[in-house]
Amino acid sequence: MRPSPNIGPAGGAPDESAESPEGPSAAASTEPSTGTRWLPAGWLAPLLCAAVVRGLWLMSAAGGAFRGDEPAYVGLGRAWSELGTYTGQWPPLHPGLIAACVSIFGDAGETAARVVLTLLSVWSCAWLMVLATRAHSERAGRRAGWIAALYLPLVPFAHVLLSEGLAIALLLPACALLLAVGTGELRGQRVTAALLAAGVAVGLACLTKEACLFWLGALSLWGVCSLGRPSDGMSSRPSAAGLRRAALFLGAAAMTIAPWSARASADQGSLQVLGRTAGLNAYMGWNRDYINFDLVGLDVPKAGAPGASLRASLLEPPADMDQWPFQFLPDVAERNRVAVATGRAFIRAHPGYFLRTRAVKVADLLTPLSYMTRYLRMPPPDPEASGIKATGGYCSVLTSRSFSIPLTIVSIAMVMALALLAAYGALLVPLAPGAAGLVAVACAATAPLALVVAMSRFRAPGEALLIVPAAAALASLGRPPMGGLFRRSLFALALGLLLWSWLLAVAPVLASLEKL
Amino acid sequence: MDADPELRQPAVRGEPSSVGAVQWLLALSLSALAAATIALGVAGAPSTEELLRRAQTPDDPRAQVQAMHALILRGYWEEHPLEELTRHLESSSVEVRDFVTRMHGSLLRPR
Numbered sequence: 370m371r372p373s374p375n376i377g378p379a380g381g382a383p384d385e386s387a388e389s390p391e392g393p394s395a396a397a398s399t400e401p402s403t404g405t406r407w408l409p410a411g412w413l414a415p416l417l418c419a420a421v422v423r424g425l426w427l428m429s430a431a432g433g434a435f436r437g438d439e440p441a442y443v444g445l446g447r448a449w450s451e452l453g454t455y456t457g458q459w460p461p462l463h464p465g466l467i468a469a470c471v472s473i474f475g476d477a478g479e480t481a482a483r484v485v486l487t488l489l490s491v492w493s494c495a496w497l498m499v500l501a502t503r504a505h506s507e508r509a510g511r512r513a514g515w516i517a518a519l520y521l522p523l524v525p526f527a528h529v530l531l532s533e534g535l536a537i538a539l540l541l542p543a544c545a546l547l548l549a550v551g552t553g554e555l556r557g558q559r560v561t562a563a564l565l566a567a568g569v570a571v572g573l574a575c576l577t578k579e580a581c582l583f584w585l586g587a588l589s590l591w592g593v594c595s596l597g598r599p600s601d602g603m604s605s606r607p608s609a610a611g612l613r614r615a616a617l618f619l620g621a622a623a624m625t626i627a628p629w630s631a632r633a634s635a636d637q638g639s640l641q642v643l644g645r646t647a648g649l650n651a652y653m654g655w656n657r658d659y660i661n662f663d664l665v666g667l668d669v670p671k672a673g674a675p676g677a678s679l680r681a682s683l684l685e686p687p688a689d690m691d692q693w694p695f696q697f698l699p700d701v702a703e704r705n706r707v708a709v710a711t712g713r714a715f716i717r718a719h720p721g722y723f724l725r726t727r728a729v730k731v732a733d734l735l736t737p738l739s740y741m742t743r744y745l746r747m748p749p750p751d752p753e754a755s756g757i758k759a760t761g762g763y764c765s766v767l768t769s770r771s772f773s774i775p776l777t778i779v780s781i782a783m784v785m786a787l788a789l790l791a792a793y794g795a796l797l798v799p800l801a802p803g804a805a806g807l808v809a810v811a812c813a814a815t816a817p818l819a820l821v822v823a824m825s826r827f828r829a830p831g832e833a834l835l836i837v838p839a840a841a842a843l844a845s846l847g848r849p850p851m852g853g854l855f856r857r858s859l860f861a862l863a864l865g866l867l868l869w870s871w872l873l874a875v876a877p878v879l880a881s882l883e884k885l
Numbered sequence: 886m887d888a889d890p891e892l893r894q895p896a897v898r899g900e901p902s903s904v905g906a907v908q909w910l911l912a913l914s915l916s917a918l919a920a921a922t923i924a925l926g927v928a929g930a931p932s933t934e935e936l937l938r939r940a941q942t943p944d945d946p947r948a949q950v951q952a953m954h955a956l957i958l959r960g961y962w963e964e965h966p967l968e969e970l971t972r973h974l975e976s977s978s979v980e981v982r983d984f985v986t987r988m989h990g991s992l993l994r995p996r
Contacts, residue, residue: 444988452984453947456954561908568915610905617908620915627919631926636955638930640923699960 409507412498415514419494422518423487423527429763430528431480433750436760437662439530443479446530447471450478458701460643461629462576463532483528489538490527494518496541497836503548504804505841513840520787520836521780522739526829529740533829536578540830543570544807547588550614551595551803564596564614568621575626579644580827583814589619591810595803639702648708649695654821655712657692659684659726663738663824666747667880677876680732683725690719728869733823734815735788735870737781738881740826745773745780746884773885781878784825785871787832787839792863794838797850808838933961940973946980953981962992 434440445457446467455461455468470485471478494517502510517523526534546567549555555563571588574581596618597611626643633641653660671681693711698704716723747762766772794800795808811831818827825832852860931939931952936959939952956962962970970992974982985992 448984448988452950452980454951454954456950456984456988458958557904558907561904561911564908565911613905613908613912616912616916620912620919623919624915624922627922630923634923634926635930636951637958638955640927642923699963701958701960703960 409502409510411507411511412495412514415498415511415518416491416494418515419491419518420487423490423524426524426763426767427483427487427528429767430483431764433762433764434760435529435531435744435762436665436747437531440760442530442532443467446482447478458645459532460576460579462573463530463535463578466535467530479530482530486530486534487527490524490534493534493538493541493833496538496545497833497840499545500541500548500804500807500834501837501840501844503545503552503554504800504807504837505798506844509837509840509844512843513836516787516836516840516843517833520783521776522741522784522825523829523833525740525744529744531826532578533826536574536581537830537833539570539574539577540581540584541833543567543574543588544810544834546570547592547596547618548801548803548807551592552801560614561617564617565621568618568623569625571618572622572625574830575622575643576629579646580818581814581830582643583817584810584830585619585622587810587813589615591803591806592618595806637702641702645701645705648705650821651709651712652693652695654730654823655715655723657686657690659729660822661733661824662826663733663736663740663743664877664880665743667877667884669877669880671876674876674879676872676874680729680873680876683729683873686722687719690722727820729873730819730821730823731866732870732873734819734825734828735867736825736874737784737871737878738825738874739780739784740829741780742777742881743825745777746881770885774882777882777885785867787835788867789864790839790842791835792838792860792867793850794840794842794845795835796856796860796863797852798838798841798845799851800838800841804837807834811835931955933959936961937973940981941977946978949978949981950984953977953984957985957989957992963996967993967996 434443442459442464445455445459445464449455449457449464449468450471455464457464466485467478467482470481474481494514497517498510498514501513523537525531526537528534543566546563550560550563550567571581571585575585592615593607593611595611596614597608630640630642633643669680670677672678693715696704696707696711698707744762745767747768749764749768750761762768767776791808795805811834815828815831850857933956936952936956940949940956942948942952970985974985
């Protein structure tokens with residue numbers, strides 16, 4: 370068997386010395402714990418802080434309606450509640466949550482759904498603490514709690530009625546269960562139960578957001594390599610046990626998705642796994658015009674700022690290039706198929722334009738902007754308007770310049786700090802076996818979106834998971850980095866990618882600040 | 886003959902051999918069940934005539950709305966004259982009329 374160069378016999382790294390000579394897992398168990406069985410020591414304060422931060426933003430969000438997909442989700446949920454059946458094309462779980470809240474609380478249903486999302490966001494913070502504890506140490510777990518509590522860029526998903534908050538709340542416990550299996554923390558039938566629960570959770574995440582299918586695929590591949598780790602904890606190669614456990618996880622997820630797929634296929638008259646959003650995304654992402662919803666309402670300068678002219682030249686379409694129109698064919702499946710096929714034909718006809726715009730899309734996915742900065746610069750909802758025209762951003766004091774400017778700057782700095790810490794933590798800090806692989810899963814599940822429509826919202830689940838290696842990095846401050854040339858080269862590559870992205874983001878960031 | 890020790894899978898931490906068999910059985914059963922469920926959904930998709938009938942099922946507004954939703958997904962009403970849709974709605978329940986007006990108002994515009 371070939372030992373992994375960076376992982377020691379007990380699952381930690383040979384050079385993990387400050388916490389424990391045996392590695393991060395052992396370090397976690399040797400730290401004194403004064404908490405209860407249900408709430409380890411030092412967890413209450415970050416969770417309370419998370420609740421307070423989200424509660425403050427919730428108060429500013431209640432009564433308003435946010436621009437974007439929120440009105441559509443609310444419309445689907447209300448229609449479901451009143452008509453008794455779901456009539457949307459998006460996966461049904463998030464509209465189902467809104468429908469349930471509307472059925473129980475009536476006119477206050479949207480506010481109730483925001484409160485549920487806020488509570489789920491605190492739940493997600495707790496799971497990040499579990500993950501960081503398993504991946505590194507109890508100290509990292511506490512750090513993860515504080516980062517998650519105070520990390521403003523993800524706070525909008527705790528109250529804006531988009532599907533990301535629910536998806537994160539399902540994906541994180543699934544990752545924690547899988548990591549517990551991968552590190553050998555669970556034994557016997559508990560392993561089977563954990564794999565089933567993780568599969569159901571990821572299946573439910575897919576029923577929340579179609580893009581979670583990428584998570585399902587990436588976690589299954591990770592599982593083949595990491596879930597069947599032998600008793601010495603060293604190999605990360607595929608094994609029969611890993612294949613079996615990954616198959617069980619995948620089977621549970623497939624069975625969770627299947628009833629919805631069957632109903633959607635019966636309605637449509639042809640196979641439909643989750644939703645039919647690929648066509649519209651192909652129209653927006655594989656076309657001449659550049660679309661990025663982080664930049665709604667912004668006039669991004671094409672010169673005068675570092676990277677502005679480079680960004681503009683990368684996005685400049687050839688003079689003879691046409692925007693292909695979206696054909697609203699009567700049959701939705703056919704409409705979707707034709708749009709994807711037209712998008713593919715566009716890529717084949719313009720490979721150079723496609724590649725250089727993807728360089729900007731990667732930068733868009735790593736942008737320091739976020740939905741927090743987007744909503745902070747939007748005007749409050751217009752009380753005179755109704756329906757979708759009433760949508761805007763936060764109400765009350767948050768939209769005043771004395772709050773929105775510092776909060777925007779802090780949000781931008783937080784994204785940059787998290788990215789740097791996460792890259793350092795994932796590559797140069799010893800983590801428990803499989804934990805660094807989970808970071809790779811987050812990247813692999815998020816990266817395909819850069820090939821189509823990239824914006825900060827689409828990275829949210831992966832961004833949440835990056836809090837784990839960032840917390841490990843903070844918990845290891847002052848210790849020499851581990852890893853050989855390969856890991857250091859990967860870290861240098863990650864830094865280069867971030868610098869590239871942030872160079873191209875200077876112009877949009879300046880435009881965003883000017884808009885406040 | 887025993888397999889080459891190098892090729893044998895090492896034991897997984899704390900896992901009795903029966904657990905492995907249970908896991909394989911569960912994995913294969915769940916996957917087969919999922920595939921069968923989806924296949925039933927595709928194979929059992931109602932025809933357009935059946936959906937038109939269901940869209941006016943007496944005393945079952947949910948089934949009516951569901952059938953109307955399926956007809957719209959398949960593009961049925963856009964391929965037929967507006968008058969046919971109007972006639973259909975006149976003989977449908979309040980819920981179906983509410984659904985079409987609220988979610989697919991563009992279908993009711995002259996074309």
